[in-house]
Amino acid sequence: MILFFIPFALFILFFINTMTNSLCLQRDIPEERQPKVFRTINVLVTILLISSYVEVSFT
Template sequence: MTAFFIAFALFILFYINTLTNTLCIQKEIPDEKQPKVFRTINVLITILLISSYVEVLFK
């Protein structure tokens, strides 16, 4: 179960980063602000994935 969830989480993070890159290109976000956008989204998605894992683990 853990291996499946880790593989799923990595796929989700990769896909979210692809979507974030598309957002930055579409909205013409300056290059100096892009790392902050990526970091914020990655932290929030990681928190969401960890909380989902904990919920599944203790259910």
């Protein structure tokens, strides 16, 4: 199960970061705020991925 989930999680994080970059460019977010936007989104997505892994593993 974990052999499937880790590549899937990495793909999701890469795809979300690509979409976040597009959002920053489209909304003209200043460069000094962009790291905070990326960090917030990455932390939230990581929490979602961990919770989904725990749910799938232990149910």
